[in-house]
Amino acid sequence: MSTMVDVAKRANVSIATVSRVLNGQSRVKPELAARVMEAVRDLRYEPNFTAQNLRRNVSGTLAILTPNITNPYYANIIAGIAQAAQENGYSSFLFNTEGKRELEEQILERLTKHQADGAILLAAELGSDWIYDYAREYPVVQCSEFDPRFPIPRVCVDNYKATQDVMEYLISLGHTRIGTISIENRFYSTATRLRGYRDALAAANLPAEEDYIRYATQGYTFKMGFKLARSLLAQEKRPTALFCISDMLALGAIAGAKEMGFRVPEDVTVVGFDDVEYTTMFHPYVTTVVQPCYQIGHTAVELMRGLVQRQQVPQEVILPHRLMVRESSAPYDGLLVNFASRVTGC
């Protein structure tokens, strides 16, 4: 491995000149520059990133913290981040934290150790005050999840509005018994969507029964959606529409409803959230809220870049969502088909 010293010797110039030629900061006589470039080629010289970083006091690297890359929603956001990072000349460290605080903190320490210039968090939980300790000193941006109490730049969709859109749509279809499959976690999006659900019900003077709400206990998984939909639909006065806070839950809910003998959407309407690829694989295609995942990731990197360059960046970027009506939702036909009558075949 050759270094600048080797190049300098071969080109018969000083290392300062080599550096100048390579970085093009100040002018160098064309003749010398040519000699340097030739030496660089001959020796296959490649600058040592580590040395550059030490000197420049940057790392050119972003740390990405994700609870789980296997989740397609996160995978899509990460794809956006990775792409944008590459475009901006950053590398990106990927860390699976599985939501474990000790791991998250261990990774944020890379900031203090100068191993990363900044961190993008995909799943900041409510009440994670300790994150703010890092954010005060180092560039941190939050993607889709955040705690509104902390002034850490974030990019997300308007979860409240999106939920209102869903609820308005369901109500406009004539549904009056609307259930929701939420989740047991400390995400702001979860709380916001649940609040949106309750507020919409209240605004429309519809009954807000606690028994129309279920909480996934083991993540946004197909299995959970399956199980909870069955529990919701097993009630005497079952809901006729289900608002699921993630597509995976919705997919599971549809399967669960079908397994019980219900038709979707004729007997039960199911709506999801996120718009992952799988929503349009199996019929009924899932009516859902489209989140611009890729763009969320992209924007996060842009904020990051601003932060690193110590520019003023917006505290919050809200990207547009869209209610995508597909096949899993239909007007309420007025006949409240209950569980018993369906399974006995009407």
Add this chain to the structure above:
Amino acid sequence: MSTMVDVAKRANVSIATVSRVLNGQSRVKPELAARVMEAVRDLRYEPNFTAQNLRRNVSGTLAILTPNITNPYYANIIAGIAQAAQENGYSSFLFNTEGKRELEEQILERLTKHQADGAILLAAELGSDWIYDYAREYPVVQCSEFDPRFPIPRVCVDNYKATQDVMEYLISLGHTRIGTISIENRFYSTATRLRGYRDALAAANLPAEEDYIRYATQGYTFKMGFKLARSLLAQEKRPTALFCISDMLALGAIAGAKEMGFRVPEDVTVVGFDDVEYTTMFHPYVTTVVQPCYQIGHTAVELMRGLVQRQQVPQEVILPHRLMVRESSAPYDGLLVNFASRVTGC
């Protein structure tokens, strides 16, 4: 940000002593060590990774090259890699190369620039001679895809044997008209599975019609499986079983077959490959070859570690696969239901 010099001053020792205390290489009087540790705590000293790396001439970082994180198969392998990397004290750079050579090469250059100690490739194509140029000089390991001509350590399953298992199973079910959905790419696994398919047919004296083979032109996607299954099944003498070289293709194939009015598995048997989560979401659950994705990733990191430490490592690690029989396969009932008779309702 405080440095070793600050710590040394505060503890009234030399920086060499600070370093010694922190790294515990040679012995230091307990009293001094205590003073140093106290100063470290007081100043919240954190070693500068970049400086350490420059001096030690390592980066503690692995580069992971993947064509697409959004693909659940790759996502699972990456999860294994990320986990194992963390356990071994490595960070991992993630790069989406989308199979583009210029991007891949740009990233392998990080090796020469000392930004990564080694690279793990998830999708080395056949004939990528240039990869070998890097592998000769730096630690490189290949995950699931590789070119057998190059002696670069790799971890994979036995694709040929796995295909034989699938084919034997299908033949044992009584199928004689077996089609395959392959793909247009330069992966060794693709070639091997196709060879396994052809060899098995020949060994059983079954007709190997070129019209029973289709090639996905746009990746391992649901849409491709959907389209190609329809094309395969539209033939007069349609195949009664379809071997798809990825689960996504199989999922699409099942949907395509259903759309045409075929029942799976009664009218058409479909088998996949990989065993991603989605195979057990919708009925029929997909019969498939289970690849130990997570373990593949894990093993790759272990090989990597050996390589970095200049130990002898095995040239090839073959992990066990398993044929998982589920709902999408059934014995051939002897009645060759053709397309026309099915769609007209028998």
Add this chain to the structure above:
DNA sequence: CTTGTTTCGGTAATCGTTTACTCCACTATA
């Protein structure tokens, strides 16, 4: 008391860059 051995800690070189400073040669002006 001298000499040899061992232990411990400090000094300074080093890793490979970037860049502030300095210096030199050359041109322009009076």
Add this chain to the structure above:
DNA sequence: TATAGTGGAGTAAACGATTACCGAAACAAG
């Protein structure tokens, strides 16, 4: 001709760690 001004290149000091080398102190043996 003397002086100031300018562009271009070299010298050396960083950046923050690790570590080879050396010297001082402590102790034991003769």
